[in-house]
Structures are given as C-alpha cells and as structure tokens.
Amino acid sequence: MSCIQFQKNRPLDFIGLGRLCIDLNANEIHRPMEETMTFTKYVGGSPANISIALARLGMQVGFIGRVSDDAHGRFIVQYLKKLNINTDNIIVDQSGSVTGLAFTEIKSPTDCSILMYRDNVADLKLEPGDVSESYVRQAKALLISGTALAQSPSREAVFTAIEHAHKHGVIVFFDLDYRPYTWTSREETGMYYKQAAEKSDVLIGGREEFDLIEALEGSLQQDDAATARQWFDHRAQVVVVKRGGDGSTAFTSQGDRYEGSVFPAEVVKTFGAGDSFAGAFIYGMMQGWSLDKCQQFGSASASIVVSSHSCSDAMPTLQQIEDRIARYVQQGI
Numbered sequence: 001m002s003c004i005q006f007q008k009n010r011p012l013d014f015i016g017l018g019r020l021c022i023d024l025n026a027n028e029i030h031r032p033m034e035e036t037m038t039f040t041k042y043v044g045g046s047p048a049n050i051s052i053a054l055a056r057l058g059m060q061v062g063f064i065g066r067v068s069d070d071a072h073g074r075f076i077v078q079y080l081k082k083l084n085i086n087t088d089n090i091i092v093d094q095s096g097s098v099t100g101l102a103f104t105e106i107k108s109p110t111d112c113s114i115l116m117y118r119d120n121v122a123d124l125k126l127e128p129g130d131v132s133e134s135y136v137r138q139a140k141a142l143l144i145s146g147t148a149l150a151q152s153p154s155r156e157a158v159f160t161a162i163e164h165a166h167k168h169g170v171i172v173f174f175d176l177d178y179r180p181y182t183w184t185s186r187e188e189t190g191m192y193y194k195q196a197a198e199k200s201d202v203l204i205g206g207r208e209e210f211d212l213i214e215a216l217e218g219s220l221q222q223d224d225a226a227t228a229r230q231w232f233d234h235r236a237q238v239v240v241v242k243r244g245g246d247g248s249t250a251f252t253s254q255g256d257r258y259e260g261s262v263f264p265a266e267v268v269k270t271f272g273a274g275d276s277f278a279g280a281f282i283y284g285m286m287q288g289w290s291l292d293k294c295q296q297f298g299s300a301s302a303s304i305v306v307s308s309h310s311c312s313d314a315m316p317t318l319q320q321i322e323d324r325i326a327r328y329v330q331q332g333i
C-alpha cells in the first residue's frame with residue numbers, strides 16, 4: 001500500500017497550480033529550429049500537462065491559474081473544459097499579459113530543446129488572493145510546480161495554496177520543474193525550492209534539480225538516499241528522484257527504496273517524459289498502490305508520450321497504459 005493517506009469524499013481528486021501555456025511542437029523533426037517552418041499547437045505547461053494526464057486517467061481534476069485575456073487563453077480554457085477539468089479557479093488576467101509559448105526543437109530522439117517565450121506571462125501574475133481556500137479544500141491533492149515560484153506574485157500564491165492545503169488535509173505534491181529561463185539565478189531558485197520542499201508531502205525531481213537546493217547549503221550530496229533523508233526531516237513522506245532514460249528511484253520516510261526501470265520506446269522527442277511520468281505516478285499513489293507499481297505505471301505512460309508528437313494530447317488513458325505494460329510483460333518490448 002502507498003504510505004500516504006488521502007482524504008475521502010472530496011469532489012476533486014486533484015488540483016494543479018501554475019502554468020497554463022501553449023506548446024508549438026515542430027512538425028519537421030530532425031532539424032534545427034532555424035530550419036523548422038511549421039508547428040502544431042497544443043496546450044502545454046508542466047502542471048497543465050500533469051493535470052491533463054490525471055484527467056485522462058479518469059480523475060476529477062481542477063486547476064488554479066491565470067490565463068491571458070485573448071484567443072490563446074480561451075483556447076487553453078476550452079481544451080481543459082473538454083476534458084472535464086474544472087476551470088472555476090482559472091482567472092482571466094486583465095493586465096495585458098500574454099500566454100507563455102514553448103517552441104520545441106526536435107533534432108533527434110536524444111537532442112531536443114525548448115525555446116520559451118515567457119516575457120510578461122499570465123501564469124506568473126497569479127496572486128495570493130486568487131487562490132480560493134474553499135476551492136483548495138475540495139481536493140484530495142494539490143500539485144505545486146517549481147516554475148510558479150520564480151516571480152511574485154505567483155510565488156506568494158503558491159505559499160498561500162500550500163497553507164490552505166495544510167489546513168484542510170490536502171496532500172501537497174511538489175514537482176521541482178526547473179526551467180532556468182524563468183529565474184534570475186540558481187541561488188534564488190534553490191532558496192525558494194527549499195522553502196516549498198520543506199512544506200510538501202511528496203517531492204518529484206531530477207538529480208540536478210535537488211542539487212540546486214543542496215548547492216545553496218554547500219552540501220552537494222550527489223546521493224539520492226541522502227537527499228531523500230534530508231526532506232524526511234521536514235514534512236515529506238515520499239521523494240522521487242528521476243534520471244531520464246535511466247529510470248527513477250522512489251524513497252519513503254519509512255526507509256523503503258524502489259528502483260523504477262524504463263520501458264523501451266521509439267522516442268520521437270524527450271520532453272513530456274517527466275510530466276507523463278508524474279501524472280501516472282500520482283494516479284497510482286492516489287489508488288493506494290505500492291510505489292514500485294506507481295513507478296511502473298509512470299514509466300509506461302512516459303514511454304507512450306515520448307513516442308508521440310505532443311505532451312498534453314498524448315497523455316494516455318488507463319487502458320493504454322495497461323496495454324503497454326501487458327505488451328512489455330508478454331513480449332518484452
């Protein structure tokens with residue numbers, strides 16, 4: 001059984017908070033951005049992708065965020081509504097902000113990069129007063145995404161949401177989600193990551209993301225178990241360290257350690273792995289599964305998404321993930 005107990009009988013299973021953006025994924029793959037002429041538009045932004053993953057898996061999902069007052073903002077809200085995601089706490093920003101755009105370059109299955117346009121973005125305009133306590137208390141779990149900590153007032157809005165979550169027994173997931181272009185320095189990132197990590201029940205991040213905090217304290221441990229223990233001294237009950245194509249390790253505050261392997265994939269692009277993994281992993285935890293089963297479910301979901309052109313649109317259903325696992329178990333592929 002999962003070591004985390006979620007509240008029962010809440011109308012929402014899960015609330016994502018933060019970035020609602022647009023991904024423009026290159027249609028002409030295996031070439032640099034300079035030579036890419038056309039793109040396909042998808043809803044994007046890591047917490048949006050994770051929320052969409054959970055909605056596809058049949059969870060009742062809501063979102064707290066700000067969108068731009070234009071066609072892009074409306075496109076995002078319409079897309080979420082079609083997936084039955086509750087948009088009651090999504091605010092239309094009136095300050096003239098814009099939607100963040102992520103242009104993706106797919107040079108090869110291993111060489112992908114993202115060119116972000118994020119000046120004056122609506123998502124970072126989220127204010128503490130936007131975060132409705134009565135909305136947060138309707139959920140079993142809340143996802144904080146690290147990028148929302150990059151600037152005020154979004155930063156303060158995150159801590160307000162965490163406070164409401166603690167008050168009402170809502171489990172806080174923190175996906176470190178480090179995007180350098182949104183921050184002024186690594187030190188600033190480490191400082192705010194530390195504060196959020198200390199207040200979170202489940203931490204999900206890559207080795208280099210945890211390093212940001214440890215570097216700040218002058219104690220680069222480079223040791224996943226030591227990293228996890230550091231957070232168990234605070235509030236965390238589960239810490240997951242992701243390692244791309246090398247899988248992941250999940251730790252519990254009771255001392256358990258699980259190694260997660262990777263499903264073979266015909267990789268189109270590498271981005272989307274982390275969000276699909278997180279969405280399916282969180283789903284598993286909310287079903288009360290053991291962490292190794294959650295990791296397997298997350299990895300299967302990631303193998304589907306890295307084999308697809310998009311992130312959000314490609315988030316798989318329960319049946320697709322179960323079929324993917326069955327194929328691997330039966331045929332080894």
Ligand SMILES: Nc1ncnc2c1ncn2[C@@H]1O[C@H](COP(=O)(O)OP(=O)(O)O)[C@@H](O)[C@H]1O
Nearest residue numbers: 242243244245247248262265273274277299302
């Ligand atoms: N090339 C790949 N093929 C198959 N699965 C992958 C691949 N890369 C990542 N994954 C899966 O996705 C998970 C998260 O990937 P990772 O790259 O660490 O996240 P992020 O995208 O946030 O950096 C991994 O633990 C693994 O299960």
Ligand SMILES: O=C(O)C[C@@H](O)[C@H](O)C(=O)COP(=O)(O)O
Nearest residue numbers: 044045046271272273274275311
């Ligand atoms: O998060 C963003 O703003 C961009 C995402 O929509 C993009 O698809 C991506 O980078 C996915 O992140 P990952 O799952 O951590 O690779």
